[in-house]
Structure formats: structure tokens, C-alpha cells
Amino acid sequence: MNRKEFLRKGMLGAGAVAGIATATKLSGEPTPIEEHLTGFNHIPPLAPEKMSNIIIHRASSRGHGNYGWLDTHHTFSFSQYYNPERMHFGVLRVLNDDIVTGGQGFGTHPHDNMEIISIPLKGDLEHKDSMGNVQVIRQHDIQVMSAGSGITHSEYNRNKDADVNFLQIWIYPNQKNVQPRYDQLAIDPTKMNNRFQQILSPSKDDDGVWIHQDAWFHMGNFNKGISTDYSLKKQGNGIYIFVLEGEIIASETALGKRDGMGLWNTDSIAIQANTEAQILVMEVPMNRA
Secondary structure, eight states, rough: OOOOHHHHHHHHHHHHHHHSSEEEEETTOEEEEEEGGOOOOOOSSGGGOOOEEEEEGGGGGSSSEOSSSSEEEEOBTTOOOOOOSOOTTTTTTEEEEEEEOOOOEEEEEEEEEEEEEEEESSSSEEEEETTOOEEEEETTTEEEOTTTTTTEEEEEEEOSSOOOEEEEEEESSSSSOOOOOEEEEOOOGGGTSSOOOOEEETTTTSSSOSEEEEEESEEEEETTOEEEEEEETTTTTTEEEEESSSSSEEETTEEETTTTEEEEEEEEEEEEEESSSEEEEEEEEOOOO
8 A cells, every 4th residue: 555545544544433524635625424433432331241441452453554665553443454343542543553664654644633642662753744844753752743723744754774663643632623733842761760751731831742632641661570550630531551662560451562451430550560661651531522
């Protein structure tokens, strides 16, 4: 699949489950969207005998596509990967683990009404957008783009001789048609030693970048045997844990590299590192505003 087709399928797939009235093709033509595809399927069911507050996504169960220029894994339905049981976790819509070969990338394409977060894990990613931003992000950076009323951008591997690996995360916003904005921030890795460092929040005045949603992201690097807790910032939110490296125990569940686990109806979660581990914790609303 070429880059244009991948982007078109990815954006239309995301738009469908978002329940928006139209999506925009790369050609600019509006396409009707099936409203009935909307569904927050990771909220506990009403039937008490089926009640549960945990969902586990093993790394091996993710959607996978290798297009030569892009090797990608999708935690939630995206592009050619479609699983009706894996549309999103609350307002967390996309969690893509992308590896882009040297000099390749995503050509200019549009977004609207989505908070788009990029976290590089290895290499250098070059960003250009219709607001005039031309920036490079690398490991220990976090980037956010509030697409709002509409924006176009591109993302390329700046290096010709090395891969770039980054997480692409999409969050449904709590406000529509806001003025598009871009921001990026360097994260001090020493602040993540055996503790969770906040890297994203709803507040301009808090640590990390900010978005139009009551969501908080934290990252931490933990030595083997270290135990910690994560406590919710807002009652009613859910927690999605993504293990970047190593092996951990979270809520008495063993998780390995690139495993994900979502929890709701809880105020906190206990986490223990069974090996050296790097962990991303995403706290998100379970219902769209």
C-alpha cells in the first residue's frame, strides 16, 4: 500500500468510529460516514454477570502492516486493520507504534477535530504543517497538534540511513473547531527515574504539553523490583497502560513489552517492575463530552 492510500484509509477509518458526519479525502471530497459505527465498547457492559473493569491488549494481538516504507502496529482499528472489539478506549482513539525507514514518511494530509500526540522512541522525525511550523522531534520529546477546525501536515524520517520509531496517539477533543495549534516539549529523562513524570495535561500551566481534553499522560523508567502507584487525576476517568520496554505487574496482571491494559471504575493502580521497564500511562475520559 502506498502512503497516500494508507493515510486515506487511516483517516476514513478513524472518522467512521468518531461518529462525525463527514470525513475528508486527500482529494478534498466529502465522504458520508456511517453514524451507527460509533460505540465506546470498552465501557463496562450493563449486565452484572459480565461486569469487568479491565481490558488487556497483548502486543501480539495488535493489527500489523508492513508497507516497505512503514512497519506499523495498531492497538486500535486503523487503516486496513478493523476489529469491532478494538475501536478505542474511552476517548483514546489511536495508538500506533510506527517504524519509518530512512528518508520516508507521511506526505501532506489533513486532520480536523482531533488531538494528535507523537512520542519518538528512536531517531528523528521532521514535522511540517500548514501553520508554518517546521520542527524535528526525537527521543525524550513530546509533540502535540490540536487539529481543531482543520490543518494539513507531513511527517518524515529526517535521516536517510536509520529508522525512526514513534508512537502516534489520537485523542478525541472536548471542544470542536478550535483554532489549530502546535507545540512540542523536551522531557528531562532524569525526572522519570523510578517515578512517573507528567508529560501531558489539560492545563497550559501544568507540566508537559496540553490538549483540549481532561487527559493526563505520564512516563516513567523503573529499575527491577521498584513498585509504585498511579492515582487518577479526575474521578470517572480510565487508565490505559502501555509497556514500552520490559516486564511489569499491573493490577496483579503480568504485562510485557508493547502490551496494553485499560482499567476503569478504579481510583488508582499498583505497578511493579519485574525487569528494567519503561511505561506510558494515559488517563482519559471514558465518555466523550
